[in-house]
Each structure stands twice: as C-alpha cells, then as structure tokens.
Amino acid sequence: xxxxxxPNMINRRAFLAGSGLSLGSAALNTLMAKDAxxxxxxxxxxxxxxxxxxxxxxxxxxxxxFDYKPKLDELNGKPMPESFTQGxxxxxxxxxxxxxxxHLTKFKxxxxxxxxxxxxxxxxxxMADDISIIRSMxxxxxNHDPAHTFMNTGSVISGRPSMGSWVNYGLGSVAEDLPGFxxxxxxxxxxxxxxxxxxxxxxxLPSRFQGVEFNSTGDPVQYVRNPKGVSSEQQRKLVNxxxxxxxxxxxAINDPETDTRIAAYEMAFKMQTxxxxxxxxxxxxxxxxxxxxxxxxxxxxxxxxxxxxxLAEKGVRFIHLYHRGWDHHGGLEKYMDTCCxxxxxxxxxxxxxxxxxxxxxxTLVVWGGEFGRTPMFQGKGEAGRDHHIKGFSxxxxxxxxxxxxxxxxxxxxxxxxxxxxxHVHDMHATMLHLLGIKHQFFSVKHQGLDWKLTGVDHSHxxxxxxx
Numbered sequence: 007x008x009x010x011x012x013p014n015m016i017n018r019r020a021f022l023a024g025s026g027l028s029l030g031s032a033a034l035n036t037l038m039a040k041d042a043x044x045x046x047x048x049x050x051x052x053x054x055x056x057x058x059x060x061x062x063x064x065x066x067x068x069x070x071x072f073d074y075k076p077k078l079d080e081l082n083g084k085p086m087p088e089s090f091t092q093g094x095x096x097x098x099x100x101x102x103x104x105x106x107x108x109h110l111t112k113f114k115x116x117x118x119x120x121x122x123x124x125x126x127x128x129x130x131x132x133m134a135d136d137i138s139i140i141r142s143m144x145x146x147x148x149n150h151d152p153a154h155t156f157m158n159t160g161s162v163i164s165g166r167p168s169m170g171s172w173v174n175y176g177l178g179s180v181a182e183d184l185p186g187f188x189x190x191x192x193x194x195x196x197x198x199x200x201x202x203x204x205x206x207x208x209x210x211l212p213s214r215f216q217g218v219e220f221n222s223t224g225d226p227v228q229y230v231r232n233p234k235g236v237s238s239e240q241q242r243k244l245v246n247x248x249x250x251x252x253x254x255x256x257x258a259i260n261d262p263e264t265d266t267r268i269a270a271y272e273m274a275f276k277m278q279t280x281x282x283x284x285x286x287x288x289x290x291x292x293x294x295x296x297x298x299x300x301x302x303x304x305x306x307x308x309x310x311x312x313x314x315x316x317l318a319e320k321g322v323r324f325i326h327l328y329h330r331g332w333d334h335h336g337g338l339e340k341y342m343d344t345c346c347x348x349x350x351x352x353x354x355x356x357x358x359x360x361x362x363x364x365x366x367x368x369t370l371v372v373w374g375g376e377f378g379r380t381p382m383f384q385g386k387g388e389a390g391r392d393h394h395i396k397g398f399s400x401x402x403x404x405x406x407x408x409x410x411x412x413x414x415x416x417x418x419x420x421x422x423x424x425x426x427x428x429h430v431h432d433m434h435a436t437m438l439h440l441l442g443i444k445h446q447f448f449s450v451k452h453q454g455l456d457w458k459l460t461g462v463d464h465s466h467x468x469x470x471x472x473x
Contacts, residue, residue, distance in 0.1 A: 047176065047444050047445075047447040049444055052443075053368070053440045053472070054370040054405030054441050055180075055323075056368070057173065057323070057324050057437065057441070058314050058325045058370070058371045059169075059324070059325070060329075060373045061154075061157075061327065061328045061374070062374065062375040063198075063329060064198070064331060064333035065150075065334075065379060065398075066332045066345070066374075067338065067379035067391050068399035068420060069109060070110055072122065072399040073397075073398075075109070075416075077419055078381055078419055080108075081108070081419070083106065086381065090421045094421075095148050096148075099380065099384055105383045106381060106383070106419065107381060107383035110342070113125070114131070116131045116132075117410045118410045119411055121134045126346040129354035129355075133357050133358070133403070135409050136361070136366075137401045138402050138407050138409065138413060138471050139400075139411070141397075141415055141423075142414025142423035142424075142427050142428050143378070143400050143429075144398075144423050144428070144430075145395045146162065147377075150333070150376060150393075155205065156376075156430060157430055159459070161461070167208050167211045168187075168209070168216075169434060170189075171207070171208040171211050171215040171217065172438075173187070173438075173443075174187050175215045176441075176443050179322070180323065181321035184284070184322055185218040186323040187206065187216065187218065187324045188217065188218055188219075188220055188317055188322050189220070189325075189327075190325075190328070191219070191327075192305060192306055192309075192310050192327070192348075193329075193331060194329065194331045195329075195333075195344050195345040196331060196335075196336075196337055201330065203219065206326060210450070212262055252264050285313060287313065288303075290312065295312070297358070298311055298352050298355040298356070306348065307349050307352055308348070308351070310327050310352075311352040312355075312359075314327060315363075315365075318360070329349055331344070336384065338390045338391060353373065357404070360404065367404060369404045370402065371404050372437065373400060373402075374399070377393055378397065379392065379394050380393070380421075381394075396423065397420060397421060402436075405440050406473055408470075408471060411471065413426055413428070414427065426468075426470070431460045431461050432467070433468075434459050439467040445459065448460075
C-alpha cells in the first residue's frame with residue numbers, strides 16, 4: 007500500500023535537517039562528545055541512581071518544622087518590624103497590619119549534629135542523623151501553581167520539561183516494564199490545592215519522558231486491564247499490528263512522536279502485567295505495612311511511600327509523591343497535626359526501609375514544599391501563616407548526601423535566608439550532580455536557545471551537602 011507523502015512535511019523536514027534545529031540533532035550535537043560518543047554532561051561516577059521527591063504541596067511552615075527562632079517567640083503578637091517586610095512580596099497579607107506569630111510548637115535538638123526539629127515531627131527526629139536540612143531555600147513564585155511550576159521545571163513559564171523528565175532524558179530508565187518517571191498523589195489537611203498534570207510534563211522533550219500518574223485507588227492506570235473477552239494473546243496481536251502500521255508510516259514522515267507512540271504501545275502492553283502486581287501491597291509482610299501505617303487500597307501517603315520503595319526496587323528513575331493539604335492560612339496547629347500525622351511516620355519508614363534493603367546509599371530522597379510560610383500571623387482566631395519565598399526549609403537524604411547535617415540560616419525571625427542561600431536552581435544542580443550529571447553541560451536546543459533545568463543564571467552545586 008502506497009501512503010501519499012505531504013510535500014510540505016518533506017520540505018519542513020529538509021529545512022530542519024539542514025539547519026540543525028531539529029530536537030534530535032540538536033540534542034545529539036549538544037550533548038554528545040565528538041571523540042568517544044560519551045555524553046559530555048555525564049560525570050565519571052554517580053552517587054545516586056534514582057530520586058524519590060516527597061512534595062508537601064501547599065507549603066509547610068519552616069517555623070513549625072525545622073527553623074527554630076527564639077526571637078520569634080519573644081516578639082509574638084507584636085508588630086512585625088518593617089525592616090523585614092518593606093518592599094517584599096506578600097501573597098494574602100499585602101496591605102494588612104502585620105503581627106509576629108511565635109512558634110506554635112516546641113523544638114528540640116536531635117542526633118549527633120544536634121539538629122533542631124519540632125515536636126510535630128517525632129518520627130523525622132528519629133532519623134536526624136540520616137538527613138541534611140537546608141534552612142536557607144529561596145524561590146521566585148509566591149502563589150501555588152507557579153511556585154510548583156518553578157520547583158518542578160526551573161522556569162516560571164508553563165510547558166517546560168519537569169525535573170523527572172530531564173532526569174529520564176539524560177540517564178534513561180532502568181525499568182523495562184514500567185515508566186521511568188512515576189507520579190502519585192494523596193490528600194489530607196487544609197485546603198488541598200489541585201496539582202495539574204503539566205507539572206510532570208516532558209515539555210519540549212519527546213513525550214515518552216513525561217511522568218505517568220499512578221492512581222492510589224482502583225486501577226493504578228486507566229485502562230491498564232484488558233477489556234472483558236480480550237486475552238493477552240489477542241492484545242499482543244493488536245499491538246504488533248498497530249506497531250507495524252506506525253513503522254510503515256514513519257518510513258515516510260520520520261516523526262519522533264511516532265517512535266514515541268510505538269514505544270508507548272509496547273510499554274502499555276508490558277504494564278498490563280507488571281503494574282497491577284506491583285501496586286498490590288497486600289502481599290507485603292504485615293510488619294512492613296505496620297511500619298509505614300499503610301492499608302492496601304487506601305490511597306494514603308503511607309501507601310504511596312511503600313509503593314515508592316517498590317517502584318525504586320523495580321528500576322523507576324524518578325518517583326514524585328505529592329501530599330496535598332499544607333496550605334495553612336488558618337488553623338495552623340490543627341492542620342499541622344493532621345498533615346504531620348499523615349506523613350511523618352511513613353516518611354521515616356521509607357528511609358528505614360530503603361536503608362535496610364541497602365538502597366538508601368544510591369537513592370536520593372528530597373522532602374519539601376513549593377515555598378514556606380511567613381513569620382507573620384494570618385487568620386481569624388486560629389493562627390495561620392501566609393505564603394513565603396524568601397527563606398524556607400527542605401531536606402535531602404541518601405544518594406551521597408551527608409547525614410545529620412544542617413546548612414544555611416535565615417534571619418532572627420525566619421524571614422530572609424541570610425547565610426548560604428540555596429536557590430531552587432541550586433537544588434536542581436545538586437540533585438543532577440548526585441545523579442552523575444554536570445548541569446552546566448546538560449541542555450537541549452529549543453527555539454534557538456539552549457535550555458537547562460538549572461536556568462541560565464549562575465546555579466551551583468551545594469558541595470557542602472555531599473558526603
């Protein structure tokens with residue numbers, strides 16, 4: 007059968023090939039060293055093989071978790087000094103009378119590094135010697151969706167590749183029957199902000215690198231099971247027939263997205279067997295379920311943490327968990343209890359489980375939200391805190407990161423990062439470095455520009471965090 011070719015398509019292909027601006031050729035020319043065919047962005051050795059990113063969506067308060075400021079309690083209820091806030095971006099408190107809100111919990115020192123951790127996080131306190139707490143994070147967007155976009159893609163512009171897609175593009179996937187980038191969400195707390203699927207988009211990278219969302223309840227992936235009356239053998243024949251047609255067509259149009267479609271059909275067929283079995287945690291030993299606090303099919307953060315460990319064992323390169331519920335403009339005490347109650351022990355369990363299986367050394371675990379919360383009071387009656395981008399806390403563990411270590415500081419009220427600032431781009435650069443990627447050489451040409459996850463500024467690897 008002769009398939010008519012589109013002359014305009016051929017002319018466009020000839021133009022792109024001649025100009026060197028096609029994605030494939032641009033990526034090849036940019037990323038591959040001429041002498042040995044070795045990607046020039048790769049380091050000789052990587053400390054981490056995979057990432058588990060634990061996103062506390064909504065913005066957890068650093069002042070109720072990791073950043074102890076005695077001065078905050080001293081000034082509780084008093085006017086916030088204008089020297090801190092004048093000219094600074096504020097989300098919902100703009101133009102209102104600003105009063106200092108003291109800590110709503112107690113802090114103690116834990117571990118050999120004597121790290122301050124709040125009473126809201128008793129299980130995190132148990133693993134103080136496993137984590138590096140960054141207390142000087144800064145970001146650029148003060149509202150949820152753009153802040154997630156910046157945290158996930160390194161850009162304020164929607165449509166850029168997410169960090170999971172960048173990692174899969176640069177390193178490839180180890181898993182043969184699972185996506186290289188998996189996303190799962192859970193809910194619990196105050197005002198759970200929606201998370202758009204474009205947060206795990208591949209952007210201008212080939213779409214096979216985008217994240218795949220797994221459902222926590224019901225079928226893990228839509229249509230993963232065969233329809234009634236359709237056997238695996240019949241499904242295999244269908245996939246083979248469609249693949250043959252796509253390959254025949256692609257001889258004429260040479261479209262990278264057709265290659266992606268072929269790979270997607272093949273992956274989907276493999277997932278029909280692998281995913282349901284993987285997502286069934288009922289076969290886990292009872293002591294493991296109890297350690298996480300997981301119940302099969304409950305869709306909880308605890309179950310997602312257990313599934314994250316299973317995905318990591320199967321070779322998934324990037325696993326992103328979102329727990330939605332940390333937007334505490336009011337009822338801070340109540341909802342910190344709720345959110346920490348749902349996430350603190352499972353997070354500890356994940357670290358312990360990885361450690362006992364010998365996987366923590368090459369698994370980078372990152373914990374944090376899209377921003378922090380203000381030192382100023384917000385709410386009616388019950389205290390809350392507004393969005394804050396000038397200083398907040400995150401932590402890293404495993405994957406070549408020091409344990410029992412604190413890095414950076416905010417000022418005496420926890421407003422501005424004042425020592426060893428860590429921009430989101432620096433966090434991305436450090437993550438890539440631990441994965442064996444030199445961020446300054448890791449780029450893709452798109453629309454005439456060399457795009458990077460770490461942006462065009464002077465991002466740097468935070469070497470002090472690395473063991």
